[in-house]
Amino acid sequence: MATSFILALTALQVVALLVGFVTNGFMLGVNLSDWKHCRDITAADHFICAVGFSNLSLQIWLGFNWFCDLFWNWDLFCRSAYALKMISVQCSLTVSGLLCVFYCAKILTFNHTLFRWHQRHFLGSYRRIIICSMIVCTLMGCPLFSTREKQPIQVKNLLSANGSSILNDTTTHEEDMYLGIYRALVLPFGYTIPLGFTIVSASLIIISLKRHTRRMRNTLNAKHEAFVDAHLCARFTVLSLLLLFVMYFITAVINIIDIFKEGDPGLALVQLVSALYAPAHGIVLIRGNSKLKNAAAKAKERIVRALKPKGWSKEDAADYITQH
Numbered sequence: 287m288a289t290s291f292i293l294a295l296t297a298l299q300v301v302a303l304l305v306g307f308v309t310n311g312f313m314l315g316v317n318l319s320d321w322k323h324c325r326d327i328t329a330a331d332h333f334i335c336a337v338g339f340s341n342l343s344l345q346i347w348l349g350f351n352w353f354c355d356l357f358w359n360w361d362l363f364c365r366s367a368y369a370l371k372m373i374s375v376q377c378s379l380t381v382s383g384l385l386c387v388f389y390c391a392k393i394l395t396f397n398h399t400l401f402r403w404h405q406r407h408f409l410g411s412y413r414r415i416i417i418c419s420m421i422v423c424t425l426m427g428c429p430l431f432s433t434r435e436k437q438p439i440q441v442k443n444l445l446s447a448n449g450s451s452i453l454n455d456t457t458t459h460e461e462d463m464y465l466g467i468y469r470a471l472v473l474p475f476g477y478t479i480p481l482g483f484t485i486v487s488a489s490l491i492i493i494s495l496k497r498h499t500r501r502m503r504n505t506l507n508a509k510h511e512a513f514v515d516a517h518l519c520a521r522f523t524v525l526s527l528l529l530l531f532v533m534y535f536i537t538a539v540i541n542i543i544d545i546f547k548e549g550d551p552g553l554a555l556v557q558l559v560s561a562l563y564a565p566a567h568g569i570v571l572i573r574g575n576s577k578l579k580n581a582a583a584k585a586k587e588r589i590v591r592a593l594k595p596k597g598w599s600k601e602d603a604a605d606y607i608t609q610h
Contacts (some may be wrong), residue, residue: 294320295554299352302561306345310569313338316581329392329412333385334571334578336416340381341564344374365376365431372468373427376476378567379534380419382527383480386487389520394494426476443538477535484528491521523574530570534563 317335321327347370354364391405407416409478495517537560540546546553 291554294560298558299561302558302565303345303349306341306565306568309572310338310341310345313571313578314567314581316578320577327413329388329409329416330385330575331577332413332416333381333388334575336420337378337380337385337571338569340374340378340420341567344371344378344564347371347374348564369427369430372430373424375534376423376427376472377420378564379477379480379531380423381416382411382481382531382567384415384419386484386524386527389524390490393516393520394490396490423476425591426468426472428464443569471519475539480526480538481531481535484531488524488528491517493559495521512548516584519574519576523570526570526574527567530563530566533559551589 313334317327317331320331348366351364351366351371354367378524387408391408394401394405396402456546498517540556546556571580
């Protein structure tokens, strides 16, 4: 029973991995195509490209790390896969928090001096901010290249059930110390700060949306409709990202303080929830960006057209349904 449960969770993780490749690869591909054809690349596109690259990297190294736990015993590569996976997570969370800050700086119209100063400097140097953030995340994860993650519980159980485990799941006291220091630093600085950015951004967008809605109701001015549409779109994206942040933050805390003990099915579920982060992230950004949403609709039309049998029409489909 336990082995069947583990196999089912493993299959779901593989599906999540594939969906993450498709969604984040699509985001990156659309923007790279625009860049190749010399089309305009906006500030939002730069943030989305950074998020897509981080999530795609996360999916790649998550897959390699998973295969390392299952089959390989190449210590150097497995250490690097784990370190790059964690660096990719950190980059994704940080850049996503900055994307929420960008939405605030772009669409909000507060007249506070501090907000205007932040708006001017952030929008003027967003490329430098993205690059510096990713460099800092990489430097924070560099000590992980000398350590290795302990083998996941469900993988150990699966391998022991098959009698094919060849991994050495021993870590030295020094490696445990490095992992403890990294987790103690990354939780407050790497996870909490981007989470704070997202919470503040969501709060300001909701406040601004209420102000614009009240202003429209009082003045009946149609000019505010565009502002409200932009606020609604940004609110959906930021609140969805906030939900993903909270989900991933909770799983990170559970993993750090070891709430679930060995053999507990809850630990396997936590790891599945973590695996859903990148694909859900890509779906949210595609849904919240007009260019990506239109490109996805066109891609869907091409796929449906390619799969439709030649000469097949709506009338043929209606006749087929009637007959069957």
